[in-house]
Amino acid sequence: MEEKRLGAVEARFADIVWSNQPISSGKLVELCKEQLHWKKSTTYTVLKKLSLRGIFCNEGGIVKAVITRDEFYSMQSRQFVNEMFNGSLPSFIAAFTAGGKADKEELEKIKLMIDSAFEKE
Secondary structure, three states: OOOOOOOHHHHHHHHHHHHHOOEEHHHHHHHHHHHHOOOHHHHHHHHHHHHHOOOEEEEOOEEEEOOOHHHHHHHHHHHHHHHHHOOOHHHHHHHHHHHHOOOHHHHHHHHHHHHHHHHHO
16 A cells, blocks of 8 residues: 655645535635645645645546545554554554553543444454
């Protein structure tokens, strides 16, 4: 699977697209000018870059996501676990919960997610 990553500025741009799609490229330029203080050329440059990476597309002046925000961040999470924990989700959870950094509410949510995954099988 091709790695898809976003830098901090790209992530802010992506959030604008995901929150407003489908959006005309002209309206996207306006939003980026207001929220990111970008020029038109910067908006189009970043849009083209993220389109080439398979995240967005601009068809007929309408910008849409090729992958949803949830799909994107799910891929990012899997890549992180693969790179940092050799693909071991238990190792990631052990590191995440080490030293009491996760509160009881977070741990309960994790437990419910795991229980739900077992029910789907």
